[in-house]
Amino acid sequence: MSEQKVIMGNHALSYGAVTSRVQVIAAYPITPQTQVVELLSEMCADGTLDAEFIKVESEHSAMAASIGASAAGARAFTATSAQGLALMHEMLHWAVGARLPIVMGNINRSMAPPWTIWSEQTDSLSQRDTGWLQIYASSNQEVYDSVLIAYKVAENEKVSLPVMIILDAFFLSHTSENVTLIDQKDADRYLKPYNPKYRLDIKDPHTFGGLTGPDWYMELRYKIQKAMEDSIDVIKDAQKEFKEMFGREYGLVEPYRCEDADTILVTMATAASTSKQVIDELRDKGEKVGLLRIRFFRPFPYDEVRKYLKNSKKVIVLDRNLSPGAGGIVFQEVKSALYNEPVKPKIYGYIAGLGGRDITVNTIGKLFDDAKNSEPADIKWMEVKI
Amino acid sequence: MSEQKVIMGNHALSYGAVTSRVQVIAAYPITPQTQVVELLSEMCADGTLDAEFIKVESEHSAMAASIGASAAGARAFTATSAQGLALMHEMLHWAVGARLPIVMGNINRSMAPPWTIWSEQTDSLSQRDTGWLQIYASSNQEVYDSVLIAYKVAENEKVSLPVMIILDAFFLSHTSENVTLIDQKDADRYLKPYNPKYRLDIKDPHTFGGLTGPDWYMELRYKIQKAMEDSIDVIKDAQKEFKEMFGREYGLVEPYRCEDADTILVTMATAASTSKQVIDELRDKGEKVGLLRIRFFRPFPYDEVRKYLKNSKKVIVLDRNLSPGAGGIVFQEVKSALYNEPVKPKIYGYIAGLGGRDITVNTIGKLFDDAKNSEPADIKWMEVKI
């Protein structure tokens, strides 16, 4: 029997981990992620969840412990944010090279200095080259569901890569809303116990990660890229099965009123959610506008992005992040994806909402206004006060 | 009086630091960077260089110490590679947010696991969102000269950002070649002592990096992006002055026989150097080919890249790096840069030389062959053995 709750995004992650029967948790507190860990601590303490909880001394160790546990063959979970994610950086590369299906929640928070705890996606987007799959969620239900989907995808032999589930700080992490939890029995049918082909097995000993010269390193990287490419179908299948069992549908991207749209807004996470309201309002006024929410940023959904955007006239990319000296990261990747198309929309890139600056209906409305009356540029800023 | 030496790339970094009169060095050993540190240790020990050398316990601390020293108003230097660079990741963001003109050498090495010590640019390119200026060098002379230029640019008030000077492992770091050292007196005329407007000053106390809410964080980021944009002119000026004083000329990019080229190869570092030989050979055969070497990857030289590429028919991007789930990083950024051009070349992206796989004249020749007879794709691999 599924159960309805009103829970915050952070607890949606915790419940997702519980429903996924994670076996080892290693985590370290950081605002705005702490509730993920606190709830899991409680559930481990009172027996709701039968997992080893390692209360590590840093996020670097949180990821290292997850890596060790996963290499030993257990299902491992952790969660962090911003500085913690950055501190893990070396180990994020490690989890990928070791091909370990760890699932991690990351609460998007802007990077210090200055100290900040508010939402921005630079923290996770600046990990986009590490080889983690990345899901940007826009509701707590999606957060919860994504944990199960993430394990299903990550543990698929064709993939064997870690997955990051990403929530906007506060806008999602601290916002409680209606979430339907999945009955454990059903969940167990969807997500089988982790049973990897290779692990640290005392009955079948192998060494993992030994010195690899120019003779084979490149081929191992090739395999990682291949796994990323193969993961597209694995994700589709996992999400299809999810829909069949639980009724909720997810894609690599989420198109919203894109069919005949001239102008399509591309963005991620909660900004995409708020955008729907703007799209509805503009559609009511007769404007042919649509929204493409990118849910998976890695693997980058080239086909879907092209499919939905190539027939539009204008594309507006809203980036809640900044790669200094370049510009908005999603903007860059969307342009890159459409580059070799025969006919191409104009693409406008805007930076908005850094450091927790609210992205309101108003903000989004202004993007449409600006794109109507201007030419694209390498970078455009929205609502900078100076 | 300038002096001719035969030195390895790593020592070119050390001598560059000496000629720049760095005041604080904090570094940690890692292959293939160790010689940088060893030589500096010796020179500090025997008095050649009057600097504080902090023999830190990790790269994370190397960067933190550099940050502290730079914030106190001293000229700080460090060097690292791959795992060390990754371990610094959080602090790389820190140096930028704190606007500190640290200069760091990074020897490009591929990321573990598996263990590897060989050349690949994923380590530094996956730091491209941190806000460091990045210089990819292709000769030891350039390495040495770039240290002085880097401080000059970094410490310019309009910039106040850290700079990374990047060398291919072994191909540059361990290869000794002719280098002309600059006489200290001349160097002192080029690079003045560091004298920042703001520092940790007991006579004028300020706090740096305090909690910043959604009210001002975004504006501070805007200023960083602005500084990146402004740095373009600062770099040009610094390099012009360098040429005037020392006769050696550097640009944001280095075009080679691009004037009337139909097909232009874009790449960085030592692969670009080897490519010149291929370009010469193909030109001898009458093919209209050219090379655009990207020297500064951050700030991304949008104008230069457009200027040299927009009139070509085909662009070939050779990436010695991989962003799994996307593809070659330079490929992506070049496409993004040219996206809004009215007429555009076809752009071909190839991954080659990962994990120290040699990029030979032969390899580069094959790129031209392949691009001649095929269509672009999201990713193409060169010389994968399986």
Place this chain on the structure above:
Amino acid sequence: MLEIRIHGRGGQGGVIASKILAYAFAMEGKYVQAFPEFGVERRGAPVTAFIRVADGRINIRSKIYEPQHLIVLEPTLLSAIDITEGLKEGGFIVINTKKKPEELNIKVKNSKIATVDATGIALKHRLGSSAAPIVNTAILGGFAKATGFVKIESIVEAIKKEVPIKPEENAQAAIDAYNSTIM
């Protein structure tokens, strides 16, 4: 769509109140959002929390700048800060105080003020100490009564599910408040 703001002090449970209230609405089939002020909470410092309630899925995920209704957990805040900032006309303001609505000096057009002695009720049910009474459940009874937006039964059930310590006493406090709210 309803948009409600709760005022309290750090450590007083305003955020929990927002969650319980949202849960009560959810049990009545509504879509809800409850969230704290996005910042650092300090014991003693004024803090706020927010609730959105709607019949359909709530897409908007920005903050609430112009709430329709207020809940005030701490009477001393009335003189310490401007609780009515951004408040829309015509809503309800539910305040924990011994005073009657007319004794208060709050100027917002057309707003309906309700008061309830949540502190007294909490202490009666031994919720918290006299220095730090736990009033966040009682006040919700007052809200239910004053606005009629949500049933007291839903509030009670939400309290029982969400409050780990003394759920029964907390529920009873809400009922008592419901029964003693003055408008």
Place this chain on the structure above:
Amino acid sequence: MLEIRIHGRGGQGGVIASKILAYAFAMEGKYVQAFPEFGVERRGAPVTAFIRVADGRINIRSKIYEPQHLIVLEPTLLSAIDITEGLKEGGFIVINTKKKPEELNIKVKNSKIATVDATGIALKHRLGSSAAPIVNTAILGGFAKATGFVKIESIVEAIKKEVPIKPEENAQAAIDAYNSTIM
């Protein structure tokens, strides 16, 4: 362009030899590259180093797969590994050994073999110990003599600038080797 490969054992100074030789060429106005085998060096294990020499700037920056000339620091390597792998025809092979060229059994077409007792010379000048003689400077004298590519004076000067310990003795060893190389 000259491409030269040096063979030795880990700890024997083959890499330093490559740098000194490159420096000697540079002093004669050449453009040079010197680099070790790109890998981990282990004491005792066979290792190699490389040199490129040209009149103009050297753009090529890949490894050397087919050297023209060889320098062998350690005679035991002749039986342990195949030193001639990839070697082009017609070059010089300079070997540290007491034997004469004709006593060696090296089969590369047209290659000119030169031998010099660098170990003996090194020990004479007390360079290293008898268990671990330092032969990397002496052998360069042999190379200068055998090939004529570089002047012995340049070698001597390069040694004096680059070798921190016993530079004079090392230089003298190179000269002695120059004078006793057999072809």
Place this chain on the structure above:
Amino acid sequence: MKYSIPQKELMNPGHLACQGCGGALSLRLVLKTLGENTILTFPACCWSVIDGPFPYSSVKVPLFHTAFETAAITAAGIKAGAKKVEKEYVNAVAWAGDGGTYDIGIQALSGAAERNDDIFYFVYDNEAYMNTGVQRSSATPKGAWTTTTPTTFPKAEFKKDLDAIVAAHYVPYQATASPSYPEDLTKKLEKAVKIRGFKFFHILAPCPPGWKTNPEDTIKLGKLAVESGIFPLYEIENGEKYTINMPSPKKDLKPVNEYLTKQGRFRHLKEDDVKTIQEYVNKRWEKLKRLAGV
């Protein structure tokens, strides 16, 4: 008014510490003696917030906010830089919480101690990660509640013995101190400012929300911790010479119970648990006396 400690304030009011914060009081007291030729660095901790939001600050000396795990090394970097730049001698000061010291910052601390970097390191120890809402650190005492050691499964391990760990680095000077004893703290600081090399201070800083105590009890709790031997005040020179300042080694300790019962975080403890704690405290007190040769 009588001033038993320096009158000068190097802190501003309006800061963002909770009511009755022992950590805020501690820095106030410390700065009085360190004086104006001091450069501070704070890693992430409550003080990252207490200091106040940009563009404001609550300290009157230069302050660099740094990453959580880097307090000691940032201070060492500042010191190295200041040595090249400042004409005057500068106290380079790392001011960190227990989490930032015992856990995520211990590597940088150990490195700086080993190199004998000429800095001050202060840990204001409130025995948990407070800034993030009271999670367990390795400084959390056995038996205590935190949000990650719920009362169903309170902290199982004894508090990490950081003072012994630092002592094993044989640093020139280290001491424990308490905001409840400002004169003792001042005296130690006066001694330490004259020493070149690594100086370490461990300050127990009561935290009302984290300990679930009344704000007005902050000073009392600090005193009870000392008097019960939970947190004796002492100095160590070169890791070897121990001097006990308080409580008097000759007198009996107050029972720990009085200290524990004032705190909500220990409310769930059973009599047996308290006994274990008492025995542990007694044993450690005996050991300390032995080390001090009394």
Place this chain on the structure above:
Amino acid sequence: MKYSIPQKELMNPGHLACQGCGGALSLRLVLKTLGENTILTFPACCWSVIDGPFPYSSVKVPLFHTAFETAAITAAGIKAGAKKVEKEYVNAVAWAGDGGTYDIGIQALSGAAERNDDIFYFVYDNEAYMNTGVQRSSATPKGAWTTTTPTTFPKAEFKKDLDAIVAAHYVPYQATASPSYPEDLTKKLEKAVKIRGFKFFHILAPCPPGWKTNPEDTIKLGKLAVESGIFPLYEIENGEKYTINMPSPKKDLKPVNEYLTKQGRFRHLKEDDVKTIQEYVNKRWEKLKRLAGV
């Protein structure tokens, strides 16, 4: 042939250690007693190379190569995972160099020790960063040459006292050991495998290229280190119960000189320097005897 230690080899020849490597020998000896129900993890260190290139390995038990700074926590993660997955009890073993332990890995080590994670931690201490070509670590002894402490300015600080630091964590079992004394090592391991919780071994592992010694002297150097009291062999239980195994506390120590002069890294030492070292060793030996109550 007589076998005074287990005959079984869990290591393969063809590995990439230098001639006469003490670190390679040490692991060989350790694996004999740990046996097949062992999972290893190595951080970056010489053993990352010694193990051999992919797709080959020189150990016959599962091995996970991990990042430099993570030995202890990776082992703890492996242990937690194996607990959920393996039916048998598994020895989760971190095997790290001194740099990976004393410096960059000490945080993870301290964390695991504090949590009393049920793992083995071995540091094979060759007193410098050898894999990167002999740079100073905090385990490098005072006076030694390394490439970052040139003979013009050799290492100024005494070796970090890691054993005392670990002892300050009160772990169930810790010991020093030497490949020159395989039987002693074996005996300690046999004891340790029965203990649940954190077990720590400190092995001094001579390194010919790093110490500038002759490969054939490796065993002799290990013995001289013990006999001179530079590296006495002892055990500590719960951080408090010390037992000295070797040299005999009743006999005089050999002078350190014999140990030092065999090593190129100490060649530049003056008579006075040697005296300082001798005094230091004597002092520490007295302290150790005191701790062991002899």
Place this chain on the structure above:
Amino acid sequence: MKRDGKKIIFEKESDLPPNAMSLGTTEFNETGSWRNERPVVDKAKCISCGICWKYCPDMSIKEDSEGKAEIDYVFCKGCGICAAECPVKAITMIEEEK
């Protein structure tokens, strides 16, 4: 850059420093609003011992012209430490007006 009392107002780009450098003090933040209870000094009882001053975490105790303790209500958060520590009970905490 403008100041409104202790508050700082950035108006143009150059007002804002390149990094988050402080330009004012936390005195802009009148933490008196945090108080539920206020300390009141009975000057008659006060013996000017300075203990309350010493222990106030908010620097909210001043010396009046007679050397007696005086509370700075602009910042006093009402923690109650001064009242608890005053050796002669010269300070009482009273409820703020509700």
Place this chain on the structure above:
Amino acid sequence: MKRDGKKIIFEKESDLPPNAMSLGTTEFNETGSWRNERPVVDKAKCISCGICWKYCPDMSIKEDSEGKAEIDYVFCKGCGICAAECPVKAITMIEEEK
């Protein structure tokens, strides 16, 4: 996947494991080539004490049919430890052929 003696040869994509997992032992690497000097056992002197075996870092000492020490020259790196530690000097290091 093919094997050539102890050497492993990957021919197609599926031969290669997803990560760098070992599939063979370092015995593919005949470290005998590292030797400058070789240990030679004088079996007559050998008393089978096992000390050389115990201390060899390269597992290159075996027991022959009579229980005497025997060197495995395929792997022996020639470090000389066995010779140095043999209590009866039954092992001598001799120069490899040059």
